[in-house]
Amino acid sequence: MTASGTFGFGEEYEDFIDISALGGIVVKGTTLHHREGNPYPRMAETASGMLNAVGLQNKGVDYFVENIYPRIKHYDTGIFVNVSGSTIEEYVQTAEKLNDLEKIPGIELNISCPNVKEGGMSFGVHCPSAIAVTSAVRDVYKGHLMVKLSPNVTDVTEMARGVEGAGADSISLINTLLGMAINAEKRRPLLSTITGGLSGPCIKPVALRMVWQVYNAVKIPIIGMGGIMNATDAIEFMLAGSTAIQVGTANFIDPTISVKIIEGIKEYMQRHNITDVNSLIGGMLID
């Protein structure tokens, strides 16, 4: 699958690859209302990665349903919508509007958003809020409910167990790590928001560790991501416990990487005489 916020609505990649060749795509973060996002600059390159502060720029869920969905529903792949909000009601209302879309098998709940009613602390770093938003959406949403965890927590397994108990069908992780960059010459921050989300290969070891921990804590499937650049990285995530994987930042450097990763996984399976890809899930050997 491709990761939210890095793959647009799939259309941006149509010149490069056949979208239907992918296992699934997660489209851009969608909120109840239109959002302009954060001011420029929103991006800074860092060692083996990048910081972003896009701030969920999107035209709102109604626009998605009326204008974008009809354009992309012909993709023969699982289209997941990444749902964000600043209150539980916003998440619920956004999810409800996605219920009846035939070609959307599920939503990915992005709980790494500030909860404005709870002092702006992210839903994803406060276990009771994460549980509350998951169960509220579960009550109204009929399709597959994937909950995307934030890595900016002390104990990711507590969050994972919480959302599993609240009715999540699967867990995806990790979202970006909170980071920051400064231009020393100018003594200025590189992002308009000062801090932003770190992604790319620099976060891979953290992501792998969290996938492994969550794999040992819950029973529902895990969709792993964080710095996957090639098929070997993807296989490592499966060995750590991922049932599926998402590719994010790597798409920017090679817009054809997602299909290459699928080919690379097949090649790895042949080389290791593996016939069932599921045998890789959590298949790390420990002596």
Add this chain to the structure above:
Amino acid sequence: MKKRVELFTVTRNRRINNEYIVLYAKPDGKLPDIAPGEFVEIKVENGPNTFLRRPISIHEVNKDSNEMLLLIQEVGEGTRLMVDLQPGDKLDLIYPLGNSFTVPKRGKMLLVGGGVGVAPLLILGRRLREEGAEVNFLLGARNREILMDLTDYKQYGPIGVTTEDGSAGVKGFVTDHPLLKERLKDMDRVYTCGPDAMMRAVATAAKGAGIACEVSLENMMACGFGACLCCVVETKSGNKNTCTEGPVFNIEDLKGW
């Protein structure tokens, strides 16, 4: 034009001065049509210090030799590696990206470039002349040593030059040149590419004279093809991607210009 990822082979590295080179490179197949203002995203090495691709304007294309020309100024690690490329080396490009400058069939055009911003003005000058418009260049540099080689530009029209220290042409910024100070009202359209402060000054002058002005923005980009929303510029109709809805904008559409 369909965007693609393609491996080019460097055919020549032409040193212009201490900071600039022109890189000539060609694909295995035939180069597609390129419009002035379009750019490429170069994968430098995707190493720890040059993780993302680097956006570079298309300086010119030579249909006969099937070569694309890129004017590169060394400013950091990524451009340093590009400046070191030698014939035979491979260049991994995503192209053609972005929109392009308007190319009308007639009228008096002023093309204002500062620093490495002169890059897209060469292909633009040629295209304007091919269509039948009149081309005037105004090119600014810090000093004589890093002024662009003007030979190629000369074929398309007269060139005004400014340097900050007065070592060549008129001393000062492009806005100190008579072309912008006095003769702007004779022009039908102004195109500009270069440092932000320069483009804003040119835009202000064009606005004052009531002349259409197109600017080519160099916002920070992560993808270059509309997927990340990192490169936005504020316009009168909301945020727009510099990489897909730009880099060329009419100043009338931009907020705060």
